[in-house]
Amino acid sequence: MAKPAEVSKSLKPLPVPFWDRDTVNIAKDVIGKVLVSTLGGVWTSGRIVETEAYITGDAACHAFKGETRRNAAMFGPPGTAYVYLIYGFHWCLNLVTCPRGRGEAVLIRALEPLEGLEVMAERRGCGDSWALLSGPGKLCQAMAITAAQNGLSLNTPPLMLLDDGFDSGPLIARPRVGLTKNAEVPWRFYSEISARWVSRK
DNA sequence: ACATCGATCTACT
DNA sequence: GTAGATCGATGTA
Secondary structure (H helix, E strand, C coil), rough: CCCCCCCCCEECCEEEEEECCHHHHHHCCCCCCCCCCCCHHEEEEEEEEEEEECCCCCCCCCCCCCCCCCHHHHCCCCCCCEEEEEECCCCEEEECCCCCCCCCEEEEEEEEEEEEEEHHHHHHHHCCCCHEEECHHHHHHHHHHCHCCCCCEEEEEECCCCCCCCCCCCCCEEECCCCCCCCCCCCCEHHHHHHHHCCCC
């Protein structure tokens, strides 16, 4: 689907070398990038403002005990989506990182709304832009992301990860949310200047 | 088979 | 602050 008129700057896909580093650094560097969904025939987008890293040897990582049917997409190529259901209600979107087959990923926790606000608000049943995408389950609902997108590339519609050159500035590192295992490590990151859009401070 | 728990969110008190 | 919605993976038998 074509870009809407208001998409201005030089939006470009992330280059292959972007993925060629460790997952914690990818979790930091993906903040500021633009996530686009064209699901449902509607262009919706948001800027990533909050992420969490999940890596090999990390007891909180879904891949910790090896590959299962649920987490299989985590072992796919870098730059693809791992989508899973949490608490029986909410879909969560992860970016699979590299190297392929290690089962590492970055959880997308919050976005600053950019485009398609009306559709996203309708899907969410909520008109407050600050609450539209401020949580992993919320952003999937707003962008119509479900298990149907599990394993898809993030370089082609319906899901795209784009760079418009935005500088997110300094990041804040905090412990990840909702964990019992390995709960202390500060592998949740968010942009200080975008803090109004994050799920929690 | 059954019980428990989890990378959540909303609505209520 | 906490109850409740409800799915899939996992552990115990």
